[in-house]
Amino acid sequence: MDRFDGFEGMLLTDQVRSTGAILANTSKGYRRARFTVAHELGHFLMERHELTSDGGFTCRAQDMRETRDGRQHVRQESQANQFAAELLAPTYLVTPLLSPEPDLRDAQRMRDHLDISLEVCVRRMIGGRDEVLAAVWSFKGEVRYLVKGSGFPYVTVSRGDRLPPISAAYRAVQNAQPGFTEFAEAHPLSWTSRTDVDLYEQTRMSNNGHAVTLLWADIPDDDDDPDRPELSVPTFR
Numbered sequence: 001m002d003r004f005d006g007f008e009g010m011l012l013t014d015q016v017r018s019t020g021a022i023l024a025n026t027s028k029g030y031r032r033a034r035f036t037v038a039h040e041l042g043h044f045l046m047e048r049h050e051l052t053s054d055g056g057f058t059c060r061a062q063d064m065r066e067t068r069d070g071r072q073h074v075r076q077e078s079q080a081n082q083f084a085a086e087l088l089a090p091t092y093l094v095t096p097l098l099s100p101e102p103d104l105r106d107a108q109r110m111r112d113h114l115d116i117s118l119e120v121c122v123r124r125m126i127g128g129r130d131e132v133l134a135a136v137w138s139f140k141g142e143v144r145y146l147v148k149g150s151g152f153p154y155v156t157v158s159r160g161d162r163l164p165p166i167s168a169a170y171r172a173v174q175n176a177q178p179g180f181t182e183f184a185e186a187h188p189l190s191w192t193s194r195t196d197v198d199l200y201e202q203t204r205m206s207n208n209g210h211a212v213t214l215l216w217a218d219i220p221d222d223d224d225d226p227d228r229p230e231l232s233v234p235t236f237r
């Protein structure tokens with residue numbers, strides 16, 4: 001429907017939530033729309049959320065990916081996403097689907113079991129595992145967006161950039177062979193600005209040019225290193 005252009009979902013309601021009606025954009029598929037409905041339900045139930053328009057809430061695609069804790073609007077989008085993720089992919093259903101080590105195949109299995117989008121599953125995996133993870137979504141070799149888990153270093157690519165030519169993701173996209181690559185060690189500077197991390201990457205290539213790359217950073221924890229000598233306290237005279 002034309003009226004949905006640019007919007008993923010709407011919640012028609014008032015500030016005190018006397019009644020509510022949810023509209024979801026289904027043009028990107030049923031699984032994505034399920035998340036949208038759950039997200040709008042979150043806005044309806046979280047009574048401190050402030051309406052974003054006269055008649056309720058209008059949420060865009062980037063709102064559905066918001067994870068930051070910032071100003072009111074950003075924070076309430078994050079909270080609605082957290083609500084939707086917990087509702088559709090609760091921890092007790094997600095945990096049994098995870099392998100001992102991070103693997104994008106787990107996200108695909110989660111998608112099929114829980115009937116939600118692969119994108120939500122990848123984000124759920126990043127947030128739900130102990131490893132330090134991030135994911136980069138690309139289309140025909142161009143970065144669409146990325147999501148970083150807590151503790152992941154600054155990622156040097158952003159929306160609109162080409163995938164780093166020295167990355168395995170770049171090679172996977174060149175090959176255009178649908179499926180999963182195995183986790184391989186990446187040069188840390190291909191994705192981050194740090195040289196002191198061990199970095200691994202795995203890509204899932206679709207048959208339509210879309211790809212998602214999972215990044216796994218092993219970050220040295222110097223402060224807890226028992227072999228590290230105590231720093232001497234300088235003395236001044």
Ligand SMILES: [Zn+2]
Pocket residue numbers: 039040043057058059060063076077080
């Ligand atoms: Zn929203």
